[in-house]
Amino acid sequence: NAGVMQNPRHLVRRRGQEARLRCSPMKGHSHVYWYRQLPEEGLKFMVYLQKENIIDESGMPKERFSAEFPKEGPSILRIQQVVRGDSAAYFCASSPTAGGEKLFFGSGTQLSVL
Amino acid sequence: AQKVTQAQTEISVVEKEDVTLDCVYETRDTTYYLFWYKQPPSGELVFLIRRNSFDEQNEISGRYSWNFQKSTSSFNFTITASQVVDSAVYFCARPNAGGTSYGKLTFGQGTILTVHP
Numbered sequence: 001n002a003g004v005m006q007n008p009r010h011l012v013r014r015r016g017q018e019a020r021l022r023c024s025p026m027k028g029h030s031h032v033y034w035y036r037q038l039p040e041e042g043l044k045f046m047v048y049l050q051k052e053n054i055i056d057e058s059g060m061p062k063e064r065f066s067a068e069f070p071k072e073g074p075s076i077l078r079i080q081q082v083v084r085g086d087s088a089a090y091f092c093a094s095s096p097t098a099g100g101e102k103l104f105f106g107s108g109t110q111l112s113v114l
Numbered sequence: 115a116q117k118v119t120q121a122q123t124e125i126s127v128v129e130k131e132d133v134t135l136d137c138v139y140e141t142r143d144t145t146y147y148l149f150w151y152k153q154p155p156s157g158e159l160v161f162l163i164r165r166n167s168f169d170e171q172n173e174i175s176g177r178y179s180w181n182f183q184k185s186t187s188s189f190n191f192t193i194t195a196s197q198v199v200d201s202a203v204y205f206c207a208r209p210n211a212g213g214t215s216y217g218k219l220t221f222g223q224g225t226i227l228t229v230h231p
Contacts, residue, residue: 042224043221045220048217101164103219
């Protein structure tokens with residue numbers, strides 16, 4: 001039973017480019033969470049999605065960031081016009097229930113902005 | 115925001131020593147959950163434990179044990195007879211107050227544990 005799969009593991013972008021981070025939840029999980037880990041700030045919640053719905057995006061920056069979790073396919077975290085401050089590890093987690101009492105995390109995508 | 119504080123940034127021990135990782139949390143809720151996650155060098159966070167605030171009994175799982183003290187708002191984690199494989203970053207966490215899901219977590223800053231052979 002495969003765990004949460006994130007790709008790519010490492011992503012290098014130049015300032016102004018777009019970054020797309022993918023997350024395939026565990027089989028049977030329809031709840032996905034995105035977290036960002038910055039060196040000086042630790043792990044921060046970004047967004048919580050269910051299939052085709054954004055439930056809570058209170059942790060998402062207001063501009064340039066968006067997330068989706070379509071009916072088919074992985075969840076996508078999209079960062080437009082990346083800046084150096086976006087460099088971080090981005091983690092996806094999934095849960096089988098809406099309660100989220102136990103999260104299963106992926107190995108993360110390390111985004112580096114040059 | 116209700117904070118989670120892990121005052122120990124880094125701990126270094128020698129194999130077979132016992133080690134305790136501290137966690138202090140803020141809360142205005144009467145019932146709440148607390149979590150510990152482990153982040154090994156491979157990167158993914160691994161769930162260790164979830165405790166509900168109305169259950170103050172200490173819990174033991176193999177070499178791991180947790181001490182929950184509501185009176186001091188602490189939820190400390192002890193590894194007995196540590197092993198090199200225990201080397202990781204350990205995070206204490208709690209759900210955000212008024213959050214939509216228990217998966218919306220506020221994490222502590224993490225404690226880097228290094229176990230030397």
